[in-house]
Amino acid sequence: MDEEKPIILTAQGSFSAGGKTLKAEGTYDPSHALDPAGQTKHVDHAYVFYQAPKDARPNALVFLHGAGQSGAAWETTPDGREGFQTIFLRKGYKVFLMDQPGRGRAASVLTSASVEPKPDEALWFDIFRFGHYPERFPGVQIPEGEEAADQLWRRVTPDTRTFDAELVSDTLSAAIDRAGPSVIVTHSQGAGAGWRAAMKNDNVRGIIALEPGVGFLFPDDDVPDPLISTSPFGALKAEGVDPRDFHKLTEIPILMIFGDNIPDDMTRWGGEDNWRVRRMEAENMAEEINRQGGDARVIRLPDVGIHGNTHFPFEDLNNREIADLMEDWMIEKELDR
Amino acid sequence: MDEEKPIILTAQGSFSAGGKTLKAEGTYDPSHALDPAGQTKHVDHAYVFYQAPKDARPNALVFLHGAGQSGAAWETTPDGREGFQTIFLRKGYKVFLMDQPGRGRAASVLTSASVEPKPDEALWFDIFRFGHYPERFPGVQIPEGEEAADQLWRRVTPDTRTFDAELVSDTLSAAIDRAGPSVIVTHSQGAGAGWRAAMKNDNVRGIIALEPGVGFLFPDDDVPDPLISTSPFGALKAEGVDPRDFHKLTEIPILMIFGDNIPDDMTRWGGEDNWRVRRMEAENMAEEINRQGGDARVIRLPDVGIHGNTHFPFEDLNNREIADLMEDWMIEKELDR
Numbered sequence: 001m002d003e004e005k006p007i008i009l010t011a012q013g014s015f016s017a018g019g020k021t022l023k024a025e026g027t028y029d030p031s032h033a034l035d036p037a038g039q040t041k042h043v044d045h046a047y048v049f050y051q052a053p054k055d056a057r058p059n060a061l062v063f064l065h066g067a068g069q070s071g072a073a074w075e076t077t078p079d080g081r082e083g084f085q086t087i088f089l090r091k092g093y094k095v096f097l098m099d100q101p102g103r104g105r106a107a108s109v110l111t112s113a114s115v116e117p118k119p120d121e122a123l124w125f126d127i128f129r130f131g132h133y134p135e136r137f138p139g140v141q142i143p144e145g146e147e148a149a150d151q152l153w154r155r156v157t158p159d160t161r162t163f164d165a166e167l168v169s170d171t172l173s174a175a176i177d178r179a180g181p182s183v184i185v186t187h188s189q190g191a192g193a194g195w196r197a198a199m200k201n202d203n204v205r206g207i208i209a210l211e212p213g214v215g216f217l218f219p220d221d222d223v224p225d226p227l228i229s230t231s232p233f234g235a236l237k238a239e240g241v242d243p244r245d246f247h248k249l250t251e252i253p254i255l256m257i258f259g260d261n262i263p264d265d266m267t268r269w270g271g272e273d274n275w276r277v278r279r280m281e282a283e284n285m286a287e288e289i290n291r292q293g294g295d296a297r298v299i300r301l302p303d304v305g306i307h308g309n310t311h312f313p314f315e316d317l318n319n320r321e322i323a324d325l326m327e328d329w330m331i332e333k334e335l336d337r
Numbered sequence: 338m339d340e341e342k343p344i345i346l347t348a349q350g351s352f353s354a355g356g357k358t359l360k361a362e363g364t365y366d367p368s369h370a371l372d373p374a375g376q377t378k379h380v381d382h383a384y385v386f387y388q389a390p391k392d393a394r395p396n397a398l399v400f401l402h403g404a405g406q407s408g409a410a411w412e413t414t415p416d417g418r419e420g421f422q423t424i425f426l427r428k429g430y431k432v433f434l435m436d437q438p439g440r441g442r443a444a445s446v447l448t449s450a451s452v453e454p455k456p457d458e459a460l461w462f463d464i465f466r467f468g469h470y471p472e473r474f475p476g477v478q479i480p481e482g483e484e485a486a487d488q489l490w491r492r493v494t495p496d497t498r499t500f501d502a503e504l505v506s507d508t509l510s511a512a513i514d515r516a517g518p519s520v521i522v523t524h525s526q527g528a529g530a531g532w533r534a535a536m537k538n539d540n541v542r543g544i545i546a547l548e549p550g551v552g553f554l555f556p557d558d559d560v561p562d563p564l565i566s567t568s569p570f571g572a573l574k575a576e577g578v579d580p581r582d583f584h585k586l587t588e589i590p591i592l593m594i595f596g597d598n599i600p601d602d603m604t605r606w607g608g609e610d611n612w613r614v615r616r617m618e619a620e621n622m623a624e625e626i627n628r629q630g631g632d633a634r635v636i637r638l639p640d641v642g643i644h645g646n647t648h649f650p651f652e653d654l655n656n657r658e659i660a661d662l663m664e665d666w667m668i669e670k671e672l673d674r
Contacts, residue, residue, distance in 0.1 A: 013413035016491035028603040039456035042490040076350035119376035121363040154353035
């Protein structure tokens with residue numbers, strides 16, 4: 001088994017990417033050092049941990065988490081198996097894991113925030129398509145049992161600022177300035193920042209969006225109407241961008257992946273219906289990219305014989321199979337060399 | 338140079354340690370999924386990233402950051418050199434880096450918090466003994482230049498809960514349950530949680546406290562008076578614990594390390610004076626441990642010919658020299674085998 005072979009790294013470490021600097025008016029007085037006058041504060045950056053394997057491929061993989069998550073999402077599965085961080089290191093890729101501004105180790109931000117411990121895990125159990133809380137779907141791939149659930153829920157970490165895809169994409173682009181030629185891998189909420197980073201940085205060579213959840217983009221003269229859903233979050237609104245920016249998405253290969261238990265027709269189960277409209281919008285967006293000559297593909301995993309996947313394909317029991325599918329696509333698109 | 342040799346790992350990953358679970362009264366209704374009724378929330382755990390090198394020594398090193406920091410503190414120096422994470426992996430130790438509850442990737446907590454971007458970096462520049470803001474001390478070891486300063490300040494990340502050494506030590510002890518026999522390495526604020534974890538967990542084989550800053554412990558029938566200081570944080574108060582718990586600190590070797598530019602006599606410069614009283618209290622605490630038959634040592638780095646160190650010896654230009662000194666002590670105390 002791969003997990004028993006050593007992992008050989010040539011480098012690892014972390015850095016901050018992007019950000020702003022606040023400065024308070026006045027002059028610093030060391031005898032009133034608690035007064036902000038004349039003092040600075042560095043905010044709104046991303047935190048990035050990187051590792052380079054021996055004989056690394058030229059393209060790095062830069063991972064951006066989804067809502068409520070941090071870069072830790074990619075490290076280990078809830079039942080303690082290797083996550084995409086280590087799996088893709090073993091496949092020869094340099095791996096960069098980012099915490100976006102206002103999340104995890106990059107929580108120092110320009111704006112004030114209040115953090116409240118709101119019990120909401122049943123909501124997310126349903127949204128993540130583990131089942132209908134507390135019942136799991138038959139054959140669902142998320143690891144089972146109390147210990148795995150404990151690990152899974154404790155990985156959730158709150159926001160210290162409102163999500164801003166434009167800001168996150170600035171820091172993602174700054175991370176890619178350090179990473180060099182890269183394939184971006186986003187999860188869920190991260191998708192919007194992934195597309196926007198590709199519009200800003202020529203070092204983005206491809207994008208894999210795992211279950212993109214918000215930030216679906218269209219040329220701003222052609223934004224589709226909101227998609228009505230029974231999702232607890234209501235209708236899904238697409239976003240418009242300058243058509244010249246949108247066109248940049250036609251210049252790189254794009255893969256979007258959706259898991260199982262997503263209905264074709266509207267259902268009263270908001271958790272699943274949430275993904276019905278998101279998958280639909282992803283397919284609309286891919287169609288628009290391809291209509292303009294691009295190369296975007298949406299894979300519905302059950303259509304390729306892979307069943308039971310949740311909103312966390314990188315945590316699921318078959319996460320290696322998902323990684324292999326991503327790798328096959330990168331090989332096909334010559335992103336592995 | 339070591340940095341050019343590959344790093345060979347047999348395992349890496351992350352987990353959550355300790356924590357509580359909130360549950361809201363009532364019954365979950367999926368058609369009102371935003372209502373917390375009947376839902377849970379996992380809070381007050383630590384986040385831990387671990388790596389095991391090939392042919393690892395039996396004792397792990399478990400690192401706990403100081404105030405305003407996360408586990409990232411140990412990863413890379415502000416000027417991009419290897420941090421203690423990688424340096425000690427190369428020395429053959431399993432390395433565990435923790436984010437305490439309410440910090441970094443473990444920000445999900447039981448209590449509410451507000452996070453404010455208060456400019457305070459001149460205060461910390463002085464407290465960290467980089468110099469008298471904005472002038473650096475001559476020969477000070479913290480990396481110089483704008484890029485390094487940018488990286489250093491962006492590593493600061495806010496609290497989402499009040500620091501609670503007892504809670505942090507519970508999660509540190511839970512992390513050590515996973516790590517096995519361990520030497521705890523604390524920085525600054527982390528010290529108090531380190532001592533307390535050693536009182537709770539027989540797998541703690543030694544402690545290295547880098548510039549312990551708060552949480553100095555004494556038997557509760559013998560707590561010294563507060564030490565008066567011009568520090569912006571005022572007088573330093575020691576804490577009392579059950580004498581039987583205190584006695585546990587006599588059963589393991591303990592090393593405390595303080596850097597340069599700490600005065601012997603009270604000064605109007607609060608940043609330095611802050612450390613005058615902390616070093617004094619550390620020496621008092623070591624004396625009490627040794628009086629009871631223990632083995633605690635306080636090293637003043639300039640006394641052993643190592644000059645210019647700041648509050649961040651693991652970030653300083655001579656961080657390898659500090660690591661070697663720690664290693665020599667571990668060898669002397671047979672913690673390396």
